[in-house]
Amino acid sequence: MTQETSSPSQPASSSPTATHPGCMAIARTKAELKASLANLRSKPSATLALVPTMGALHAGHIHLIEQARRHTDHVAASIFVNPAQFAPTEDLATYPRNEAADLEKLKKAGVSLVWMPTADAMYPAGFSSAVLPPSAASNLESDHRPHFFQGVTTVVAKLFNQVQPDYAVFGEKDYQQLCVVRALVRDLDFNLEIIGAPTVREPDGLALSSRNAYLSAKERTIAPSLYATLKALSREIASGVDIKVAKTKATEKLLAAGFSKVDYVDVRDAKTLEPLTTVEQKASMPDNAGRILAAAWLGNTRLIDNIPL
Ligand code: AMP
Numbered sequence: 264m265t266q267e268t269s270s271p272s273q274p275a276s277s278s279p280t281a282t283h284p285g286c287m288a289i290a291r292t293k294a295e296l297k298a299s300l301a302n303l304r305s306k307p308s309a310t311l312a313l314v315p316t317m318g319a320l321h322a323g324h325i326h327l328i329e330q331a332r333r334h335t336d337h338v339a340a341s342i343f344v345n346p347a348q349f350a351p352t353e354d355l356a357t358y359p360r361n362e363a364a365d366l367e368k369l370k371k372a373g374v375s376l377v378w379m380p381t382a383d384a385m386y387p388a389g390f391s392s393a394v395l396p397p398s399a400a401s402n403l404e405s406d407h408r409p410h411f412f413q414g415v416t417t418v419v420a421k422l423f424n425q426v427q428p429d430y431a432v433f434g435e436k437d438y439q440q441l442c443v444v445r446a447l448v449r450d451l452d453f454n455l456e457i458i459g460a461p462t463v464r465e466p467d468g469l470a471l472s473s474r475n476a477y478l479s480a481k482e483r484t485i486a487p488s489l490y491a492t493l494k495a496l497s498r499e500i501a502s503g504v505d506i507k508v509a510k511t512k513a514t515e516k517l518l519a520a521g522f523s524k525v526d527y528v529d530v531r532d533a534k535t536l537e538p539l540t541t542v543e544q545k546a547s548m549p550d551n552a553g554r555i556l557a558a559a560w561l562g563n564t565r566l567i568d569n570i571p572l
Pocket of ligand 1 (some may be wrong): 322433435436
């Protein structure tokens with residue numbers, strides 16, 4: 264049954280799909296989702312944005328919702344820890360989950376509908392289809408998580424088909440993912456607009472992430488050096504240092520700071536994600552047309568970050 268919270272601390276009310284201000288519908292089955300969407304769409308001109316998440320919500324996620332609210336009448340958020348984007352060796356079982364706190368935050372942020380399907384509802388017995396990721400998925404994350412983007416494109420396509428939003432908001436924090444989703448929408452003619460939202464950071468520069476909860480106190484003190492190193496790399500390239508030399512130096516800096524392994528530090532075209540290898544290439548581009556992306560390990564925690572060049 265569709266649940267609603269009229270106040271975060273109160274139990275769900277019995278009315279299945281009310282969506283007037285202050286009410287947040289919670290759908291856990293496709294039937295509940297359909298009923299809630301019909302309610303939201305009862306005024307034909309009302310627009311809807313979707314903010315897909317895996318829960319364990321932080322201020323970065325809430326920022327996406329705020330962006331969504333600027334564009335639309337209604338915001339739907341999904342919470343689904345998508346098994347298809349985790350390899351068997353990854354942290355699916357331990358991924359942080361905090362449903363009660365998440366619902367409280369979403370309600371406070373003004374979300375009208377939360378779609379939180381079970382894994383069985385999303386991938387029922389016999390499910391065997393997949394959406395082939397676009398070329399933006401090549402390299403970077405895919406070199407280290409080869410299964411990842413097919414899991415993302417498949418679940419995002421399903422979410423778009425299920426919710427049929429007018430807009431969907433994704434964070435620049437997962438920059439390659441944002442490029443992949445943009446290409447997916449373009450290539451497969453999804454009838455919606457993708458909005459990219461800037462990365463929200465801690466005061467010391469660390470990008471907010473649900474996985475930051477894994478960091479030990481010592482690792483947490485090292486973590487901000489990822490952002491600091493990317494900024495230094497950007498300054499070096501802007502001042503004319505050879506890109507390959509600057510990337511090597513950045514990798515060495517991260518290892519010296521205490522990162523155990525660097526998966527990549529790379530400089531790419533911000534739109535196509537094609538590699539940028541020479542200062543001349545960079546010089547011929549407008550500001551912010553490049554992107555620096557990195558992934559590095561602090562103990563058992565893998566951090567990713569990126570900044571404009
Ligand atoms: P996740 O729950 O990690 O799958 O993230 C859901 C959405 O939130 C994705 O579009 C992410 O890019 C975005 N996101 C995660 N962290 C941040 C952040 N620090 N700032 C802005 N957006 C973020």
